[in-house]
Amino acid sequence: MKWQSTLRGRLFALLAVLGAVTALAVGGATYISVRAEADELFDYQLRQTALSLRDQGRVAPDEAAALADPSFDYVVQIWSLQGLELYSSRPQGMTEPLPARAVLGYSNLHFGGQDWRVFSAATPLRVVQVAQPLAARQKLAALAALRSVVPVAVALPLVAAAVWWLIGLTLAPLARVTQAAQARGATAMEALPTTGLPGEVAPLVDAFNGLLARLAEAFDAQRSFVADAAHELRSPLTALKLQLGLLRDSAPGEQQDAAIARLRTGIDRAVRLVEQLLALARAEPGAQTASMSLDLADLARQAVADVQPLADKAGVALTLAAPDVLPLAGDPQALRGALRNLIDNAVKYGARTVEVSALRGARGAPLLRVDDDGPGIPPDQRERVFDRFQRGEDVSVEGSGLGLAIVKAAARQQGASVALGDSPLGGLRAEIAW
Incomplete structure (x- = not known):
């Protein structure tokens, strides 16, 4: 019955x-x-x-x-x-x-x-x-x-x-909560009422309200991400369309070769932007993440190797200091991408020397550190640069403003934090600490 x-x-x-x-x-x-x-x-x-x-x-x-x-x-x-x-x-x-x-x-x-x-x-x-x-x-x-x-x-x-x-009188507050939940729309994320709930039921409703708050935050982040991504993709796609028109109208020879080169550069930029958007989406709260045992020192060597060609081309001295083995549990792809973004930013923004370190911090926890002798970031702007699509003051440097946002999201997802400070080399120090 x-x-x-x-x-x-x-x-x-x-x-x-x-x-x-x-x-x-x-x-x-x-x-x-x-x-x-x-x-x-x-x-x-x-x-x-x-x-x-x-x-x-x-x-x-x-x-x-x-x-x-x-x-x-x-x-x-x-x-x-x-x-x-x-x-x-x-x-x-x-x-x-x-x-x-x-x-x-x-x-x-x-x-x-x-x-x-x-x-x-x-x-x-x-x-x-x-x-x-x-x-x-x-x-x-x-x-x-x-x-x-x-x-x-x-x-x-x-x-x-x-x-x-x-019994009905005692359970009336729970019935009100049930009715409030049933009356909600698919997008309603307001907290359910907790007034008058018994002590045994109130923690359940509080936990559900916490879940609603996290879902609201995730939905807001998703909507913001989609809006920002659409805005940022519009410019390179429009540029690609214009470059394709110029390529069609250009005469064979040097003019056409230059148009092809510009088109290739635009495609590379669009591909890079899409890759960064996907990396940011994977690092958002609630995204599935793979956790496994890894060697943080070896991961740092791989990230340095990824950026080494860019450093050689820019004439930047890129060095790594790491122990033979530094064990950690986490997502190797997310951590490697985060460290690569930090090194890539240091190389792109005018540093001549970049030192990468994988070590244990003062309390024995793993620590990734990137020091450079570049222009750095003023202290009052260091929190703002972690926002999405936030570019540095040097607008001549090619980029989308997603690098540090990806680093912060990936660090938070792996149970770590990222901080910016002054480097002994005279530039910026970036640290991912557990």
Whole structure:
């Protein structure tokens, strides 16, 4: 059933079972207790009746009439000490008297096909015996016990209804959260309400709100990325279209060769921009990343080798200081690309000497460092250069302004941080630290 799959239904079912078991236990205990008390009361009546007749010389006519009443289920017998019957009452349907017994006090007797409860008392002159059928006692005791259980049976459904209402009242804040979530659109990232939530549910809603906040941040970054990428791709693609028109209109010979060279340069720039955009997308929060054991020193050697041709062409002295092995767990492609971007920026922006170091920092954590003797970056601009498409002051240097943004995103994805500072060489120091 549907209600069994809800939290309210399950709680009610468990509490209903607990309440039913408790009611049965209380009702059973009450029934047994009342029956025992009724038996004690009937025994007391037997004793009082016998004692009230014990000291009388004879049974008065009015008492005899009352004892002979067919509705009176007691049997009263009186004998002399010599065994002479002085009085005997017989209820309706009883053809012969109970046998005379010398057992004083309470006893049980089977006679005439039924069981009797008997009390006998003796005086110096006579013996009085009062008996009552056990069936009549048990019937009256059972009725009294059932009447004591009736309030429990009547209260049980009322308590069940109250429990159902209280559970619904307690879960009302959770129902409001559910309704708020169901009413949201596909792009709604506002936090769900947490007012009045139970302590067991509030952490779940808080965690979900944290997830919504991260999703909103990721969606904003994605929208910003798509908008920036479209804007940046428009210029090189437009340039490629113009260069293609110039190539078509140029005459064969040197003019056409120059147009082809410009077209090739434009294509290389567009390819480089697309590669950087893809690298930035892979480094964005939430992107899948491969984590494996790697050698950071060997990765630094590969990154230096990637930039060495550009450094040789620009006349830059590029050196590497690294141990034989520097183990680390991370994404080798992302880290190699980040370090390559740092070295590439140092070479492009006028450095004559670039020193790359892979080492352990002061606390023993791995550290990648790039020092140069170039113009550097003013301290007040060092945070801003990590923004996307943010170019340095030297606009003559070819680039898209994505290099340091890729470095920062890749470092954050690998559990590291990137910082810029002053280099002992006189230029800029860039560090990726774990």
